[in-house]
Amino acid sequence: MQICVIPGDGIGPEVIAVATAALRVLAPDLTIKEAEAGWAVFQRTGTALPETTLALAREATAILFGAVASPSHPVPGYRSPIVELRRTLDLYANIRPTVGNEVDLVVVRENTEDLYIGRERLEDDGATAIAERVITRAASARIVRTACELARTRQAYGHPGKVTIVHKANVLRVSDGLFRTVALEVAADYPELTFEERLVDVAAMQLAAQPQRFDVIVTTNMFGDILSDIACIHGGGLGVAASSNLGHGRALFEPVHGAAPDIAGRGIANPTAALNCVVMLLDWIGRPHAAERLRSAITAVAAAGIRTPDVGGQATTREVADEILNQLSAQM
Numbered sequence: 001m002q003i004c005v006i007p008g009d010g011i012g013p014e015v016i017a018v019a020t021a022a023l024r025v026l027a028p029d030l031t032i033k034e035a036e037a038g039w040a041v042f043q044r045t046g047t048a049l050p051e052t053t054l055a056l057a058r059e060a061t062a063i064l065f066g067a068v069a070s071p072s073h074p075v076p077g078y079r080s081p082i083v084e085l086r087r088t089l090d091l092y093a094n095i096r097p098t099v100g101n102e103v104d105l106v107v108v109r110e111n112t113e114d115l116y117i118g119r120e121r122l123e124d125d126g127a128t129a130i131a132e133r134v135i136t137r138a139a140s141a142r143i144v145r146t147a148c149e150l151a152r153t154r155q156a157y158g159h160p161g162k163v164t165i166v167h168k169a170n171v172l173r174v175s176d177g178l179f180r181t182v183a184l185e186v187a188a189d190y191p192e193l194t195f196e197e198r199l200v201d202v203a204a205m206q207l208a209a210q211p212q213r214f215d216v217i218v219t220t221n222m223f224g225d226i227l228s229d230i231a232c233i234h235g236g237g238l239g240v241a242a243s244s245n246l247g248h249g250r251a252l253f254e255p256v257h258g259a260a261p262d263i264a265g266r267g268i269a270n271p272t273a274a275l276n277c278v279v280m281l282l283d284w285i286g287r288p289h290a291a292e293r294l295r296s297a298i299t300a301v302a303a304a305g306i307r308t309p310d311v312g313g314q315a316t317t318r319e320v321a322d323e324i325l326n327q328l329s330a331q332m
């Protein structure tokens with residue numbers, strides 16, 4: 001089994017180093033191949049997602065991705081490598097769970113279309129900017145089906161079996177209207193589940209104020225991007241939140257956070273999100289025992305108060321990493 005590891009930029013390499021060390025201890029038989037992507041490799045070579053990286057990602061059983069630092073202004077030739085990987089490998093379902101005090105919910109985000117298709121242009125000599133938004137029946141149906149299957153599986157473990165369909169069809173009547181219509185059609189195939197609809201603005205408010213009312217949330221790409229950042233507050237924040245990108249027997253695991261330029265290089269990035277990605281990866285490749293070992297090490301280290309500043313502690317990335325590895329070896 002081969003795992004492709006893409007550390008990326010900023011704190012990506014800092015947290016992925018910790019995640020990779022844990023993975024080596026928990027699954028020493030795996031072959032780990034490192035590959036480059038992001039802003040640094042773009043500046044050096046002119047491509048943010050080199051062909052060699054794409055080839056390694058394609059042949060891997062699973063991919064572990066750190067974060068990339070995409071610029072907020074147009075740069076000719078630069079496309080976000082993570083957006084590109086999701087689309088090129090057709091990793092259509094972005095699964096973003098949040099578990100916290102009385103909160104246990106999952107945001108299921110469509111991952112291949114919407115405004116993320118990247119068709120933007122200027123008109124009127126630069127006075128008008130236009131972005132195309134694409135919503136298709138096929139992509140909407142498969143993401144809603146994924147959410148329903150997840151809600152059904154969770155129902156077997158005592159969750160309410162509720163799917164919240166989030167859209168903005170009151171304004172985007174054609175595009176989100178199609179997403180909504182298809183979602184309600186798919187819902188009809190799951191009589192054992194409960195469905196509700198929310199407009200995205202109200203969903204954001206309720207997700208902030210009353211997260212315990214949600215079970216599985218399914219939505220389009222951009223809304224899912226924003227809602228999953230809100231949701232993660234209830235699970236300890238961006239330093240903790242992990243996600244999987246799934247499709248056709250492939251999977252890419254990545255923290256919800258980005259390259260965090262404000263703390264990069266200071267040695268205080270929280271590696272927990274990346275470690276939680278390893279938990280998800282181990283579960284996905286069929287190693288539940290190893291996943292459970294890491295899960296309990298993460299819990300024990302946090303409970304002992306060895307926490308980075310973002311979660312109220314004073315520990316460095318290195319101190320958390322050392323303690324995680326200590327815990328893993330103590331389990332032997």
Ligand SMILES: NC(=O)c1ccc[n+]([C@@H]2O[C@H](COP(=O)([O-])OP(=O)(O)OC[C@H]3O[C@@H](n4cnc5c(N)ncnc54)[C@H](O)[C@@H]3O)[C@@H](O)[C@H]2O)c1
Nearest residue numbers: 067068069070082238239257258259260262263269270310
């Ligand atoms: N999947 C990805 O690769 C991805 C995701 C989000 C943002 N980005 C990119 O990252 C860059 C920075 O974006 P941003 O600042 O808006 O979002 P960010 O997620 O990088 O950071 C937001 C805030 O959360 C903090 N934070 C994030 N992860 C943390 C961790 N592990 N430990 C402690 N604190 C953490 C940061 O210090 C910052 O204050 C941008 O260039 C953006 O394009 C990439």
Ligand SMILES: O=C(O)CC[C@H](C(=O)O)[C@@H](O)C(=O)O
Nearest residue numbers: 068070080081082083225256
């Ligand atoms: O910065 C990038 O290149 C992508 C950011 C990325 C996104 O999907 O928009 C991030 O916000 C995320 O939630 O994964």
